[in-house]
Amino acid sequence: MITIPQAVEMVIKVKPFLSEALLDGLINISALARKIKPEIEKIILKEAKHGAIVMALNRLSPQVNFSINKSIDKMKTMLGDIIVRSDLSDYTFRNSKTLVKGHMKVIESIADNPNIFYTLVRGVHESNLVITSYYSDLVEQYFKKEELIHKTQNLSAITVKLHESNSEIPGFYYYILKSVAWEGINITEVISTTNEFTILVNDEDVDRAFSELKKMKRPGKLYSI
Structure with missing residues (x-):
């Protein structure tokens, strides 16, 4: 049988923004209790008293604090070098049978220049292509x-x-993403591989975005290309 404190923990832990707001004291506990009451009752399969949920939330705060700080500390050890590439162009194409052929032609043309930024991500209905603007004529051509x-x-x-x-x-x-979003910086694209995470922002926002990411990491190498 799941208790109210256990149910409250289950609900809060899957909502990162809510967890942090609770930790920072930005949320009215009583109002939050009313908000999550239906979810709690679905989990415990019976009616939950408002006061019991409030008490569970108050007791959960120290645990949330420890969990968040532990995760952040561990995350900081995993942030490596930061590399900035400027002057890029972003294209979105409708998927087609010939799209890959164009991609292969671009790859062949830039194969001998490792400093070119180029990526193609294929979605269900469309594909996104990002390339160094100086070579955008290749995209226009192929x-x-x-x-x-x-x-x-x-x-x-x-x-x-x-x-x-x-x-x-x-x-x-x-x-x-939160560190950038909270500064009001618009992220136009997100590109991810197993061991690299890339965000695309407008040129005028790159300095602020870079600064926020730099604050998050422990001392390391920073590159701008």
Whole structure:
């Protein structure tokens, strides 16, 4: 049988923003108790008293504090070098049978230049392509028959190298994105590989975004290309 404190912990722990707001004292506990009461009752399969939920939330705060701080500390050890690439163009194309052919032609053209930023991510219905703007004429040439949905220029990429065990930390990417989002910085694209995490922002926002990510990591190497 699940108790009210256990149910409250289950509800709060899956809501990172809520956990932090609770920790920082930004939430009215009584109002929060009313808000999550229906969820609590679904979990415990019976009516829950408002006062019991309030008490459980108050007791949960120290535990949330420890859990968040522990996760943040562990996350900081996993943030490696930060690399900034500027002057990028972002294209979104409708998926087609010929899209890959254009991609292969671009790859062949830039194969001898490792300093070019280039990535293609294929989704269910559309594909996203980001390239160093100086070489955007290759995209215009090899993708001219494709359906262009959207194009954005004057972008910068900030890539954070990650420890190989980053996937073992719950909410890992949340902490990275939150630090940028709370500064009102718009993230136009997110690109992720196993050990690298890249965000695309407007050129005018790159300094602020870089500064926020730099604050999160322990001393290491910073690169700008």
